[in-house]
Amino acid sequence: MIIFGPLLVTVGIGFFCWLLFMLAVFALPLFVGLTIGAWAFHTGAGVLGGIAMGLVAGGATFGVGQLALALVPWVWLRLLIILIYVAPATVAGYSATHGIAQMAMSSPIWQTILAVFGAIAVSITAFVRFIGMAMPGSAGQGLARG
Incomplete structure (x- = not known):
């Protein structure tokens, strides 16, 4: 039993860290929806x-961000939109990591x-995921040109 306790704690912390990384993109829509x-x-x-x-508000916030990334032609404005969505993810990453660190050390x-x-790791992850959403898909472009 003494072996399973620390193992389950490690698995639990790993699960919550994975969940934080996966859901970091949705920090702004979640905040808007809750508010x-x-x-x-x-x-x-x-x-x-x-x-x-x-x-509805959370879905609209996410949809407006996706629509703005799809329609905005300027790279600097796309970067600004991405940073608007990444900033709350950075705050969420800081808060979550600080909470886990408070349990682990004094x-x-x-x-x-x-x-x-x-916070840096979560913001980089959210930034990379948003960059992936902002990049135009190349799957259909090869067929149109060929």
């Missing part, structure tokens, strides 16, 4: 109305250092 959903709930829309408004200096490294 609009909470606002709708507190203005009298009820639980289902708040959930519906939050889902030194606040090392907690902050690990949190900064986690």
Whole structure:
């Protein structure tokens, strides 16, 4: 039993880190969806109305970002759009890594250092994923030219 405890903790931390990396792209739509959903709930829309408004707002935020990346012809404006979506992912990466570091060690200096490294890693991952979304697909272009 003493062997399984640390193993399960390591697997759990690894799972949450993987989940953080996969969901970092959706930090801004999640934030917008939660904010609009909470606002709708507190203005009298009820639980289902708040959930519906939050889902619509989060989906619209992600859709507007994808549409903007697809339609904007200037590289500098695409980079700005990507940075707008990567900034909340960086904050989420810092907060999540800092929370994990607080459980693992007691030194606040090392907690902050690990949190900064986690924020950098999450922001690079989100940036690379958004760059992949912003690049035009080459699958259909070869058929049109040939």
